[in-house]
Amino acid sequence: MxxxxxxxxxxxxxxxxxxxxxxxxxxxxxLSDFRLNLLAKFLAFAIAALGLDLLWGYTGVLSLGHGVFFGLGAYAMGMHLKLQASGTRLPDFMDWSGLTKLPWFWEPFKVFPVAVALGILIPALLALFLGFFTFRNRIKGVYFTILTQALVIIVTTLFIGQQAYTGGTNGLTSFTKLLGEPLRSDTMKTVLYLATVAVLVLVFMLCRYIANSRMGKVLRAIRDGENRVRFLGYNPATYQMMTFAFSGALAGIAGMLFVLHVGIISPSMMGIVPSIEMILWVAIGGRGTLIGALIGTLALNYAKSGLSEAYPDFWTIGLGVLFIVVTVFLPGGIAGLIRSGAEAVRRIRGRGNMHESGAHSVLQGSNRSV
Amino acid sequence: MSQAPILSCKEVTVAFDGFKAVQGMNLLLLPGELRFLIGPNGAGKTTMLDVICGKVKPVSGSVSFHRRPGALDITKLQEHKIAESGIGRKFQTPSIFAGLTVMENLEIAMSQNRSVWATLRATLKPSERERIDEELALIGLGDQRHLRAGLLSHGQKQWLEIGMMLLQEPEILLLDEPVAGMTDKETDKTGELLQEIVRKRTVVVVEHDMEFVRNFASKVTVMHEGKLLKEGTMDEIQSDDRVAEVYLGRGKGRDAHAVG
CATH class of the missing domain: 1.20.5 (Single alpha-helices involved in coiled-coils or other helix-helix interfaces)
Known part of the structure; x- marks a missing residue:
């Protein structure tokens, strides 16, 4: 059987x-130090990709604004590191901008656990807030996506404009230590890498639990027919809001880890291009499968770091072409390709199971008739 | 009227950009009743169902759902609240969830606590599995339980949706053309399913297929241009001159479904 x-x-x-x-x-x-650091960065990205996949691949909500949630997490950690590096003095850029006193909203970030908590809560609450006003008013599809782009522009403009409070275009950098230990030491780098892997494993298991739970089924049902779900007695808006907030929180966690590995966060890293790139990771890996989001993030980032070194001009064009090719010819992404390959092998062996056929994730015959 | 109605629509008017799709429509349903809603295209039948399930809000009139704890004013509730209170709706086109398996479709349709927190922690209990198995046997999709619903045939999709409606356990079930696009054999089976459904709840069926309607000895409401034209048994309806004029037309009812 x-x-x-x-x-x-x-x-x-x-x-x-x-x-x-x-x-x-x-x-x-x-791995060498350089390679390890690179991998650590990509694994941090993968955490954000998992959240996006849950939101886009499972629930069908496309956000092109996750750079903001990523950035808010990153800034939360960046602020803590900046305060650590500055010791008792004001952070350097505030000095240059003529501030004499630490702004009140910087105060909580002095304490590491508080900074971490805020790095998760702030993006989650912002997502919840935005989701509350959009999903409840049934703003969806491309209109929602445009709103998330607007959010990116608003937030990046705000961060660039408020130089005295955010470090402006340069962002936050020159970090020295974390919890009293030097940030650039080999041990610290290894510890941070292992912490990233541990967080990724936990997040992956959590996302898998959600995707396989009854809630995950409702999310996929919302993707297939939001109105129909409503007439079953579910409130899709609540589900969309919660998923949006959850994916925002994951992007925040990713941002915090990113800052620890890279040592800088600036508005350009939370802008439109990084936000779209995040979607590409999921699209190319295979939306609607969690492992696909992971594979896509690693594959695309390794390709980027390899190709952009060799052909800096060609890379962005190549990225665009890759996106088109994947959307048109490989709607299931890399994961879909692997799956259909495995299915073909099974069919050749002559024991294809009925329920495996057409498990191709998202794009087949969605029912939007209601 | 000896018995209290379970649903009462009074003077319901619905307008789309000034066009009145339904005008001053009255509809009373008794508990356990099977009611057919017929009428030519554009008579406002589907709109009437939309009003009852909350998809469309009327500009005037009232819709009350008389449940045991007290009457609910449907026009003031959100769709999911109406569904939760016990009014189920099956749309004209089969609207099952294509990406979910047959089993998963039934699992989420089942009456249950529908909050995010509850569904996040829900596991399929043996009693629930039994309910789903029973339903699968009734709609005849037991062998397809692990098949993605998008791969089912048209008729199977309709049955799956009826199965979902039954598991949802609504007190009032609204069906929009359940046999449209079905083969004769499929229509017969759907008729049997419907007989099953009617035994436990109040059902409103919008239908064009007169042969199908005639199989059920029940009350028929005829709508025309958004208004109530006639209410009565099929025989009374067929002998009514006005109905013959607007709806049954030349064929005197014999092949009236060709009109729709």
Whole structure:
């Protein structure tokens, strides 16, 4: 019966995940410092990609504004690091801008756990706030997406304009230590890398739990027919709001880790281009599958760091072409390709299961008739 | 009237950009009743269902749902609240969730606590699995339970949706042309399903297929140009001159579904 295959498949999947986690956890043993730092950065991105996938791939809500949530998390951590680096004095850029006293909203970021909590809460609450006014008023589809773009412009403009409070275009940098330890030491880098992998594993398991829960089914139902869900007695707006806030929180966590690895955050890193790039990770990896979002993030970022070094002018064009090719020819992304490949193999072996066919994630015959 | 109605629509008027799709329509439903709503295209039948399930808000008139705890004013509730209070709606085109399996479709349709927190923690309990299995047997989709619903045939999709409606356990069920686009065989099976459904709840069916309507000995409401034209048994309807004029037309009812 099919259940035996399903059980065996689940076992292989679990072994695969454990192997992948082991490879990631052991990376400090076989990667150079530079490579490890690069991987750490990409894994931080992957955390944001998982949240976006839950929002876009599962719920069907396309946000082109996640750079903001990423940035807010990053700034929360950046502010803490800046205060640590400055010691008892004012952060340098405030001095230059003529401030004599630390602004009140910088105060809480002196304490590490508070900064971390705010780095998650601020993006989540902003997403909840925006979601409350959009989803409840049934603003959806492309209109919602445009609003998220507007959010990016508003926030980046605000951060650039308020130089005295945010560091302006230059952003926040010259960090020295975290929790009293030097930030650039080898041990600290390894610890931060391992922390990132641990957070990623936890977030992945959490997202997987949500996706497989009944809530995950309701989310996919909202993607297929929001109105129909309403007439079943669910309030889609609440589900969309919660998912939007959750993905905002994940982007915030990603941003915090990013700052720890890269040592700088500026408005250009939370702008329109990074926001769209995040969507590309999910699209190319395969929306609607969590592992796809992970693979897409790693694949695209490695391609970017490789290609942009060799062909700096060609890279952005290549990115655009890649996006078009994937959307037109590979709607399931890399994950969809792997899956249909596996299905083809199974079919050739002559034991194709009925329920595996057409499991191709998102784009098949959505029902939007209501 | 000896029995208290479960749903009462009084003087309901619906306007779309000035065009009055429904004008001063009255509709009373008794508990357990099966009511057919017929009329030519554009008579306002579907709009009437839209009003009852909250998809469309009337400009005037009242719609009250008389439940045991007290009457609910439908016109003031959001759609999901209306659905939760016990009014289920099946749309004309099968609107199942294509990306979910048959089983998953039924699982989320099942009457349950529908908050985010509850669904996040919900597991399929044995009693729930039994309910779903029973339903699958009734709609005849037991072998397709793990199939993605988007891959079902048109008729199967309609049955899945009826199954979803039943698991939702509404007190009032609104069906919009449940047999449209079905083969004769599929229509017969849907008729059997409907007989099953009617035994437990109040049902309103919008239907064009007169042969299908004739299978059920129940009350028929005829609408024309947004107004109530006639209410009565099928025989009374067919012998009514005005109905024959506007709706049944030349065919005297024999092949009236060709009109729709």
């Amino acid at each position: 099919t259940s035996i295959f399903a059980d065996r498949r689940r076992l292989w999947l679990l072994l695969g995940y454990i192997a992948a986690a082991a490879v990631l956890f052991c990376a400090p043993l076989y």
